Amino acid sequence: MLSFFTRQRIRGGVHAEERKAETASQPIVNNFPLPKKLYIPLQQHVGKPAEPLIRVGDRVLKGQLLAYSQGLISAPVHAPSSGIILDVNDYPAPHPSALPIRMIVLETDGKDEWIETCPVADPFLLTPEDISLRVGAAGIVGLGGAAFPTAVKLNMGRENHIDTLIINGAECEPYLSCDDRQMQERAEQIIDGVRLMLHGMTNSPEGGLAGQPGMNTCNAVVAIEDNKQQAYFAMRAAAELFPQIKVIQIPTRYPMGWDRQLIRYVTGKEVPVGCRSSEIGVTIHNVGTAYATHKAIRYGQPLVSRVITVSGGAVGRPMNVEVPLGTLISELFNFCEVNSEDTARIIMGGPMMGDSLPHSGLPTVKATSGILALTQSELKDTDEKPCIRCASCVTVCPAGLRPLDMANNIRVNQLDAAVDIGLKDCISCGCCSYICPSNIPLVQYFKYASGEVMARQQAAHKSEQTKRLIDDRNARLERIAQQQREEELARLAAKAERERLKAEQEAAV
Amino acid sequence: MIPHLKPSSGAHVGAKSSVSQIMWQVMLALTPATVFGIWCFGWPALNLFVITVVSAMGFEAFCIRLAGRAATPVIMDGSALLTGWLLAMTLPPWAPWWIGVVGSGLAIVLGKQVYGGLGQNLFNPAMLARVALLISFPIEMTTWANVSPLFFSDSPGLIESWRITFAGLENLDATTGATTLGYIKTEFSQNRL
Numbered sequence: 001m002l003s004f005f006t007r008q009r010i011r012g013g014v015h016a017e018e019r020k021a022e023t024a025s026q027p028i029v030n031n032f033p034l035p036k037k038l039y040i041p042l043q044q045h046v047g048k049p050a051e052p053l054i055r056v057g058d059r060v061l062k063g064q065l066l067a068y069s070q071g072l073i074s075a076p077v078h079a080p081s082s083g084i085i086l087d088v089n090d091y092p093a094p095h096p097s098a099l100p101i102r103m104i105v106l107e108t109d110g111k112d113e114w115i116e117t118c119p120v121a122d123p124f125l126l127t128p129e130d131i132s133l134r135v136g137a138a139g140i141v142g143l144g145g146a147a148f149p150t151a152v153k154l155n156m157g158r159e160n161h162i163d164t165l166i167i168n169g170a171e172c173e174p175y176l177s178c179d180d181r182q183m184q185e186r187a188e189q190i191i192d193g194v195r196l197m198l199h200g201m202t203n204s205p206e207g208g209l210a211g212q213p214g215m216n217t218c219n220a221v222v223a224i225e226d227n228k229q230q231a232y233f234a235m236r237a238a239a240e241l242f243p244q245i246k247v248i249q250i251p252t253r254y255p256m257g258w259d260r261q262l263i264r265y266v267t268g269k270e271v272p273v274g275c276r277s278s279e280i281g282v283t284i285h286n287v288g289t290a291y292a293t294h295k296a297i298r299y300g301q302p303l304v305s306r307v308i309t310v311s312g313g314a315v316g317r318p319m320n321v322e323v324p325l326g327t328l329i330s331e332l333f334n335f336c337e338v339n340s341e342d343t344a345r346i347i348m349g350g351p352m353m354g355d356s357l358p359h360s361g362l363p364t365v366k367a368t369s370g371i372l373a374l375t376q377s378e379l380k381d382t383d384e385k386p387c388i389r390c391a392s393c394v395t396v397c398p399a400g401l402r403p404l405d406m407a408n409n410i411r412v413n414q415l416d417a418a419v420d421i422g423l424k425d426c427i428s429c430g431c432c433s434y435i436c437p438s439n440i441p442l443v444q445y446f447k448y449a450s451g452e453v454m455a456r457q458q459a460a461h462k463s464e465q466t467k468r469l470i471d472d473r474n475a476r477l478e479r480i481a482q483q484q485r486e487e488e489l490a491r492l493a494a495k496a497e498r499e500r501l502k503a504e505q506e507a508a509v
Numbered sequence: 510m511i512p513h514l515k516p517s518s519g520a521h522v523g524a525k526s527s528v529s530q531i532m533w534q535v536m537l538a539l540t541p542a543t544v545f546g547i548w549c550f551g552w553p554a555l556n557l558f559v560i561t562v563v564s565a566m567g568f569e570a571f572c573i574r575l576a577g578r579a580a581t582p583v584i585m586d587g588s589a590l591l592t593g594w595l596l597a598m599t600l601p602p603w604a605p606w607w608i609g610v611v612g613s614g615l616a617i618v619l620g621k622q623v624y625g626g627l628g629q630n631l632f633n634p635a636m637l638a639r640v641a642l643l644i645s646f647p648i649e650m651t652t653w654a655n656v657s658p659l660f661f662s663d664s665p666g667l668i669e670s671w672r673i674t675f676a677g678l679e680n681l682d683a684t685t686g687a688t689t690l691g692y693i694k695t696e697f698s699q700n701r702l
Contacts, residue, residue, distance in 0.1 A: 356514070
């Protein structure tokens with residue numbers, strides 16, 4: 001009862017039907033048959049796509065670098081298994097549009113032969129910069145779904161003064177349980193990854209050995225929703241020896257795993273609009289990312305596989321399964337005995353924020369936390385009715401916006417008015433669409449409007465550029481004409497001068 | 510491979526809520542006050558309540574048919590029922606039947622359907638109707654009956670209640686009306702006293 005009054009309030013959110021039990025109760029399946037072909041997109045992260053450095057016909061080993069990162073925010077891509085490069089070309093992307101993007105097609109040879117890796121005996125002797133470099137080289141990105149390159153975040157952590165590292169084990173999306181299972185089965189490795197991350201963010205003086213007591217005041221908080229008791233106990237046991245890592249339980253409420261919601265709950269601080277969390281001294285990573293960091297630093301193994309939840313009403317054998325990146329969804333569905341006739345929608349990610357995919361011939365990527373095959377009865381009704389202004393959407397919005405007003409503005413194409421009342425702060429969490437009794441597809445309006453606003457800004461920018469070019473050209477022409485006039489005048493003056501001299505000479509003669 | 514599916518944005522799952530469910534929730538919340546009100550003011554109050562609610566649904570069905578749409582699903586959402594219910598709760602319990610019918614007509618036609626139906630109304634239809642009734646029929650709208658609970662010996666019986674509702678009030682022991690306080694207030698505000 002007392003905790004009811006002392007607990008920091010959570011803004012908005014919904015309590016969706018969890019449907020995690022089927023997959024959360026059984027261990028991660030490790031015997032997924034190696035697919036014949038893997039389709040590895042060059043962009044599996046936020047930022048610039050990676051640049052391939054292999055050629056068609058090359059034989060590669062598992063973990064070999066296939067494409068290197070280019071630019072400040074990017075991540076490399078490694079071979080998920082050994083085999084021959086078949087093609088580097090455009091294939092449909094795992095995106096609702098399924099538009100083609102560049103991918104490397106790898107024909108596996110079945111040997112699954114690792115490239116020589118360089119394990120580190122004591123990674124705490126490495127400098128923090130070295131940790132980030134190794135994490136970056138291993139192609140690790142945020143595995144919760146955002147796919148932001150982890151090394152960039154670690155670097156930002158060193159540059160800003162970070163005092164709290166939050167490890168996000170909320171996994172608030174319904175159906176998904178891959179983080180839950182990983183925390184239960186791989187708690188020690190995850191905690192080791194957290195320690196390495198803390199080490200990687202240490203702001204050490206030049207040349208000094210970092211990570212020594214007293215030098216680093218950054219603490220880690222592992223936040224786990226209280227519907228994952230076993231994961232909580234496993235993680236707490238694993239973190240017992242390390243006082244700088246605290247494991248806490250947080251209330252089960254979607255979207256608890258949204259970084260700003262989690263930061264507000266854990267630290268009591270609000271991330272200001274338009275700022276990054278690192279600006280208030282907090283950085284946040286997913287538990288899966290911590291595990292990948294552990295593998296990359298301790299064993300030198302790059303990110304080539306991940307745990308994916310395959311679930312939904314149309315799935316015969318729902319499970320968490322470790323698959324090589326680039327595995328086609330259709331192969332996953334075969335393995336998990338998905339009934340294709342019952343499948344009404346394929347979703348990559350969770351049912352609240354995930355993208356619906358047009359077909360199953362698309363590859364899984366680093367950010368794929370789950371693949372759901374939902375039946376019609378599980379989906380939200382689509383018969384849209386008029387808004388009755390019940391304001392349920394306002395109550396559940398975790399960003400404190402007024403979804404119904406924004407949607408009304410967007411409907412009549414007043415996008416600026418929608419931006420004025422906070423369109424850009426919408427995180428597309430789906431709470432408003434979830435709760436709406438009139439089945440209004442609010443998030444769809446917001447996604448459309450965000451895209452449209454961006455396109456208009458780009459068009460405005462382009463026309464401004466064109467206008468500047470035209471102005472510059474006019475100024476240049478004007479300058480040239482002016483110059484020509486001056487030259488002409490000078491020429492005439494010189495001619496007159498010559499004639500005058502000539503006349504003088506003639507007169508002298 | 511699964512053939513082409515129509516893309517859709519999240520949330521893909523939804524709460525099991527609907528417009529009619531919200532209407533029913535409001536009605537559930539109104540029930541205690543309604544039951545108590547009908548008990549307090551006897552059978553005439555029940556008559557007026559039923560007349561108002563039924564005529565509200567009738568006007569709704571009429572308007573929907575006029576627009577060339579199927580009336581049943583719209584009636585089933587409960588919004589017209591709720592409007593009639595809310596209006597009935599604001600009427601004097603012994604008001605004549607035509608107050609309820611005219612009020613429902615004003616609420617549904619003028620308050621709701623001319624704006625475009627459910628969700629498009631500018632004002633609460635029931636309250637708009639109440640204001641219109643109060644302006645148009647001030648005597649009927651300000652004639653309040655004394656409390657005469659159901660099944661009490663001096664309360665009107667079922668048969669007598671029909672006479673009250675359909676034939677108007679007769680041979681009352683006493684009536685209430687505006688007192689001189691209202692008159693004085695008006696005159697004061699206009700500096701005539």
